[in-house]
Amino acid sequence: MHGIKALFFDVFGTLVDWRTSIARETQGLLAPRGITIDGLAFADAWRAQYQPSMDAVRSGRLPFSKLDVLHRRNLDAILPQFGLADLDLATRDALNLAWHRLDAWPDVASGLARLRADFRLAPCSNGNVSLMADLARRNAFPWDAIVGAEFARDYKPKPVVYLSAAEAFDCAAGEAMMVAAHTSDLVAAAALGLRTAFVARPDEFGGGRGEARAGTPVDFEVSSIGELAERLCVRQQR
Amino acid sequence: MHGIKALFFDVFGTLVDWRTSIARETQGLLAPRGITIDGLAFADAWRAQYQPSMDAVRSGRLPFSKLDVLHRRNLDAILPQFGLADLDLATRDALNLAWHRLDAWPDVASGLARLRADFRLAPCSNGNVSLMADLARRNAFPWDAIVGAEFARDYKPKPVVYLSAAEAFDCAAGEAMMVAAHTSDLVAAAALGLRTAFVARPDEFGGGRGEARAGTPVDFEVSSIGELAERLCVRQQR
Numbered sequence: 001m002h003g004i005k006a007l008f009f010d011v012f013g014t015l016v017d018w019r020t021s022i023a024r025e026t027q028g029l030l031a032p033r034g035i036t037i038d039g040l041a042f043a044d045a046w047r048a049q050y051q052p053s054m055d056a057v058r059s060g061r062l063p064f065s066k067l068d069v070l071h072r073r074n075l076d077a078i079l080p081q082f083g084l085a086d087l088d089l090a091t092r093d094a095l096n097l098a099w100h101r102l103d104a105w106p107d108v109a110s111g112l113a114r115l116r117a118d119f120r121l122a123p124c125s126n127g128n129v130s131l132m133a134d135l136a137r138r139n140a141f142p143w144d145a146i147v148g149a150e151f152a153r154d155y156k157p158k159p160v161v162y163l164s165a166a167e168a169f170d171c172a173a174g175e176a177m178m179v180a181a182h183t184s185d186l187v188a189a190a191a192l193g194l195r196t197a198f199v200a201r202p203d204e205f206g207g208g209r210g211e212a213r214a215g216t217p218v219d220f221e222v223s224s225i226g227e228l229a230e231r232l233c234v235r236q237q238r
Numbered sequence: 239m240h241g242i243k244a245l246f247f248d249v250f251g252t253l254v255d256w257r258t259s260i261a262r263e264t265q266g267l268l269a270p271r272g273i274t275i276d277g278l279a280f281a282d283a284w285r286a287q288y289q290p291s292m293d294a295v296r297s298g299r300l301p302f303s304k305l306d307v308l309h310r311r312n313l314d315a316i317l318p319q320f321g322l323a324d325l326d327l328a329t330r331d332a333l334n335l336a337w338h339r340l341d342a343w344p345d346v347a348s349g350l351a352r353l354r355a356d357f358r359l360a361p362c363s364n365g366n367v368s369l370m371a372d373l374a375r376r377n378a379f380p381w382d383a384i385v386g387a388e389f390a391r392d393y394k395p396k397p398v399v400y401l402s403a404a405e406a407f408d409c410a411a412g413e414a415m416m417v418a419a420h421t422s423d424l425v426a427a428a429a430l431g432l433r434t435a436f437v438a439r440p441d442e443f444g445g446g447r448g449e450a451r452a453g454t455p456v457d458f459e460v461s462s463i464g465e466l467a468e469r470l471c472v473r474q475q476r
Contacts, residue, residue, distance in 0.1 A: 068408070120368075120371060128406070129383045129385070129406040129407070130358075130406060130407050130408045132383070133358065133382040133383050133407070136382070137382070143383075144371040144374070144375070145367045145370070145371050145381075145383065145384040146383040146384065147367070150406060151389060168366070168367035168368060168388060169367065169368050169371070170306070170368045
């Protein structure tokens with residue numbers, strides 16, 4: 001047997017389609033205010049600020065700030081590119097909550113429901129607790145707990161994020177598996193001894209602009225959470 | 239309207255009947271080994287070590303250690319009182335997991351299900367994440383996340399435990415309510431600006447040996463989680 005007790009999931013890109021969701025939510029919020037934007041370009045620009053904004057925390061230049069706070073600053077940074085330098089604060093705050101209303105890829109809810117029978121499940125995301133909780137309610141993610149950046153008070157790929165998740169579930173590193181659509185996440189987890197599963201999301205950044213294959217050796221490589229359940233669950237194998 | 243967004247729950251005593259559960263679980267584990275104990279006396283002795291053991295963390299003498307670790311040390315401390323000074327390590331470890339198999343008071347699951355329609359719900363307990371997750375699976379507690387001691391890395395009634403819970407749910411203190419069967423927990427929460435609800439568990443420590451009435455002014459005083467839902471939920475009031 002594989003000896004895995006807990007599965008930890010990356011969320012943005014791996015479980016939810018942040019790009020078309022942000023495009024839809026931001027267009028939907030701005031249209032009634034008479035503002036038309038290219039929603040996908042807006043989503044891409046906002047997401048492009050994501051990794052750089054976390055570096056300030058990872059390096060210790062900025063005390064831990066949850067992702068909602070970073071998203072809000074990143075929004076301020078990109079609004080001028082879309083001719084929205086004068087957008088009012090209330091609308092900015094409303095836009096920021098678009099990240100709490102992302103839709104899952106279609107295979108996720110049923111796949112997680114199957115995995116839950118055999119494993120403890122938790123997001124190990126850079127998203128904060130309230131953001132994860134809102135996505136869970138919206139998409140029926142059956143989490144046992146929410147671990148990840150806000151729990152660790154640092155951002156992936158810093159080791160404490162993965163290790164505090166495993167510790168919270170009483171797992172040795174090898175009893176936990178990180179599930180992600182991004183090679184970098186899995187490289188960091190594997191370096192600490194966690195097992196790894198790569199889920200292909202080849203369209204994450206638009207058609208053909210996502211990782212179709214893992215760029216590092218992994219324990220499992222699948223095209224959906226349902227396929228991961230088929231591979232991992234004893235009950236499915238009988 | 240009351241303006242409450244999130245409800246935080248004490249767990250031991252407030253939601254689960256730790257005393258009769260620990261009595262049953264420990265007797266059940268020891269009987270096949272030919273050991274007979276007074277299960278309720280054993281539960282009481284173990285629980286009596288609970289507050290003192292957390293003081294070492296609260297005072298800073300001991301780095302944060304999760305409750306499973308403290309429970310395990312406390313078990314070692316009480317075993318000689320029951321003639322079990324020579325109990326083997328594997329049985330001690332098995333006994334320690336009795337705390338992961340506590341049963342809820344009968345009103346809890348249905349009450350939480352009703353509250354979930356209108357509020358974010360989370361345990362704010364001194365129990366660790368895996369312990370809370372196991373109790374949630376066993377008793378169908380529909381948590382949005384698990385906050386509390388392991389999230390805050392300190393023990394109630396230290397302010398950081400309540401404040402980090404409110405912060406995780408994007409709540410000002412007054413937008414969060416602490417629900418507990420213990421006056422001391424509610425006094426600490428109220429001092430920080432949280433709203434408070436007292437749930438009477440008059441038999442927590444055995445017949446008539448629990449708090450029947452709140453010993454401090456509270457926002458709501460109820461006899462069950464179902465009654466709290468009736469009082470708080472808009473949908474119930476219509």
